[in-house]
Amino acid sequence: MSGCKFPGPWLMAWLDDEMDEAAERARAHVKECRECAAKVEAWRAAGQSLVKTIDRALGDVEPLLGLEKIHARIAATEELPFFDRLRRAVDELVMLHRRAVAGAAVAMALGALSAPAAVFWLGARVVDEGGPLRAAVVVESLEVGGAATAVVWSGADQKTAIIWVESDANADATDEAL
Secondary structure, eight states: OOOOOOOHHHHHHHHTTOOSHHHHHHHHHHHHOHHHHHHHHHHHHHHHHHHHHHHHHHOSOOHHHHHHHHHHHHHHHHHSOHHHHHHHHHHHHHHHOHHHHHHHHHHHHHHHHHHHHHHHHHHOOBOTTSSBOOOOOOOOOOOOOTTEEEEEEEOTTSSOEEEEEEEHHHHHHHHHHO
16 A cells, blocks of 8 residues: 555656646655655556557557548548448448448348238238228218318228318319219
């Protein structure tokens, strides 16, 4: 356990070469306290190790040159026509998320293949007359306002009815046509 109670942020300020009163106090304290000196040295070594790791991973890269290349690619992409940008976005989506795209494609294919069977199975229930069940709507009341009329047509089987609403001008033309 640490015996020294000197504030760590002040030590970090001194390590980062910040020139303020806290950094000056830390410099003076590190000269006298071995524990804080060891802590600062460990932080310095960790920072150097991190810099070496990054340098090895990136190689010799000029940050401003890399940033310029990124901006140039963005500008070139923005100048492309809409469908080329869309194609490029889809290509990147597929490239970066191959498993997710493959899973979605498999799910859609299974849904497309199983949907007709599910509709057939759910719609295969038969009523007493031998036909499949169909959707039914019961109209309890119909209010027609203004100069409009409700027209009801019923087929010979008395099972099907069509209802529509017309204005009087259209109703006269319909009556004449009949």
